[in-house]
Amino acid sequence: MKKVFLSICFVIAAVSFVSAQQGGGGDQADRIARMKQRLKDELKLTDVQIDTVISIQQVFQPRTREIRMDQAMSDADKQAKMKAISDERNKRFETSLGKDLAAKLTEYYSKMQQNRGGGGGSPQQ
Numbered sequence: 001m002k003k004v005f006l007s008i009c010f011v012i013a014a015v016s017f018v019s020a021q022q023g024g025g026g027d028q029a030d031r032i033a034r035m036k037q038r039l040k041d042e043l044k045l046t047d048v049q050i051d052t053v054i055s056i057q058q059v060f061q062p063r064t065r066e067i068r069m070d071q072a073m074s075d076a077d078k079q080a081k082m083k084a085i086s087d088e089r090n091k092r093f094e095t096s097l098g099k100d101l102a103a104k105l106t107e108y109y110s111k112m113q114q115n116r117g118g119g120g121g122s123p124q125q
Helices: 004-042 046-068 075-097 101-117
Strands: none
Touching: 004 046, 004 101, 046 075, 075 101
16 A cells, blocks of 8 residues: 555656646747747847847846846845846847847847836846
8 A cells, every 4th residue: 555655646746747847848938939029020120130139148048047046146246247247248239130220129128127127137038
């Protein structure tokens, strides 16, 4: 009886773990798809430009996440580091997309950030 109970618990835990892993991947893919569509609809970017934006965002996302999660860092230090990362990201946009599109993109992300009520200058994915 103990073996049956233990086996059932193991199966339930394994199924829960697999379900959680599969669900998490879909959420990120959905967010990226929505972001691509918004960039296409609102900024009229081409597919190549959108892929460039997404790839640049994916380079900077782990750095911004690390700063946000660092509980030892003061809010002022977090803001300063996020600003530096945001500036670096915006320079990459300008190099890849040109000054005009980079300015539109930066303005778009600023509006998104204000609508979310956050700071930091880096959009979530």
